[in-house]
Amino acid sequence: MTVQHRPARPAILGQNQYGKAENRVVKITRDGGTHHIRDLNVSVALSGDLEEVHLSGSNANCLPTDTTKNTVFAFAKEHGIASAEQFGIHLARHFVTSQEPITRARIRIEEYAWERIATAGPGADEVRHSFARKGQETRLTQITYDGETWEVVSGLKDLVVLNSTNSEFWGYIKDRYTTLQEAYDRILATEVSSRWRFDWTGDAQPMPDWERSYEQVRTHLLQAFAETYSLSLQQTLYQMGSRVIEHRPEVEEIRFSMPNKHHFLVDLKPFGLENDTADGAVYHAADRPYGLIEATVLRDGAEARIPLDLTTI
Numbered sequence: 001m002t003v004q005h006r007p008a009r010p011a012i013l014g015q016n017q018y019g020k021a022e023n024r025v026v027k028i029t030r031d032g033g034t035h036h037i038r039d040l041n042v043s044v045a046l047s048g049d050l051e052e053v054h055l056s057g058s059n060a061n062c063l064p065t066d067t068t069k070n071t072v073f074a075f076a077k078e079h080g081i082a083s084a085e086q087f088g089i090h091l092a093r094h095f096v097t098s099q100e101p102i103t104r105a106r107i108r109i110e111e112y113a114w115e116r117i118a119t120a121g122p123g124a125d126e127v128r129h130s131f132a133r134k135g136q137e138t139r140l141t142q143i144t145y146d147g148e149t150w151e152v153v154s155g156l157k158d159l160v161v162l163n164s165t166n167s168e169f170w171g172y173i174k175d176r177y178t179t180l181q182e183a184y185d186r187i188l189a190t191e192v193s194s195r196w197r198f199d200w201t202g203d204a205q206p207m208p209d210w211e212r213s214y215e216q217v218r219t220h221l222l223q224a225f226a227e228t229y230s231l232s233l234q235q236t237l238y239q240m241g242s243r244v245i246e247h248r249p250e251v252e253e254i255r256f257s258m259p260n261k262h263h264f265l266v267d268l269k270p271f272g273l274e275n276d277t278a279d280g281a282v283y284h285a286a287d288r289p290y291g292l293i294e295a296t297v298l299r300d301g302a303e304a305r306i307p308l309d310l311t312t313i
């Protein structure tokens with residue numbers, strides 16, 4: 001029997017699209033002391049007359065993905081973000097109407113919601129520039145018992161918080177590798193992971209009210225974050241820990257691991273746009289690398305027993 005071979009046929013280019021994915025755009029608008037935040041993850045995919053880009057390597061019809069990224073940030077500054085839908089419509093229309101070879105644009109946007117951290121007020125002391133990301137953090141606990149002594153370490157993780165002002169960072173060491181510019185008004189954002197150890201070791205002592213303790217520690221952490229005028233994330237961390245130690249007698253020791261979730265002001269000067277912190281500033285929320293600030297705050301005389309690496313409990 002003879003085997004039938006299908007005639008060889010040439011390769012052809014099928015459906016294709018390209019663009020810049022996951023542009024992390026944060027815009028802060030100021031209404032006096034009350035700040036508003038919009039936090040988007042914007043992905044652009046363009047298609048059209050792009051055969052030659054793939055086949056011959058001619059880039060004559062290629063709008064660089066870098067340009068699509070710049071457009072997203074510049075539009076956030078110039079036109080604002082009234083809603084994710086409005087922003088996406090505006091971008092899609094721009095790409096299709098301004099570039100002849102581009103005949104289709106798909107803009108995908110995820111929006112991260114934030115809620116204000118409640119502080120003292122309303123009144124002069126009320127903080128209006130501090131936010132916690134919506135969505136519940138994870139509450140944790142670890143109980144150890146050897147037949148005699150109890151150890152209870154509780155905590156939380158994934159609590160994302162942001163101050164849109166009242167944060168500076170300057171006066172640090174400068175060596176030949178330093179390029180960081182001093183900051184006098186920056187965003188301070190972190191994802192709090194914390195564990196705290198209770199002074200309760202056994203039945204001879206009254207047991208803490210675990211529910212109320214958790215609620216109170218969480219509130220003190222949030223309020224200390226919001227109310228601290230920060231000169232570094234390290235200083236904010238210490239304020240958060242010492243506030244818990246001072247207000248919650250049942251807590252002996254509290255440990256933190258806090259990534260510095262950097263937000264960089266985008267340089268929009270090449271597009272004739274000023275972008276400073278005064279109002280409507282647009283930031284790039286950088287993913288990695290991140291600063292990682294870790295420390296324990298203890299009651300004077302207490303023993304530090306929470307492991308340095310929080311992932312081990």
Ligand SMILES: O=c1[nH]c(=O)c2[nH]c(=O)[nH]c2[nH]1
Nearest residue numbers: 169180231232233234260291
């Ligand atoms: O709060 C900060 N602490 C640092 O140690 C540090 N280092 C850095 O580059 N930025 C910051 N911010």
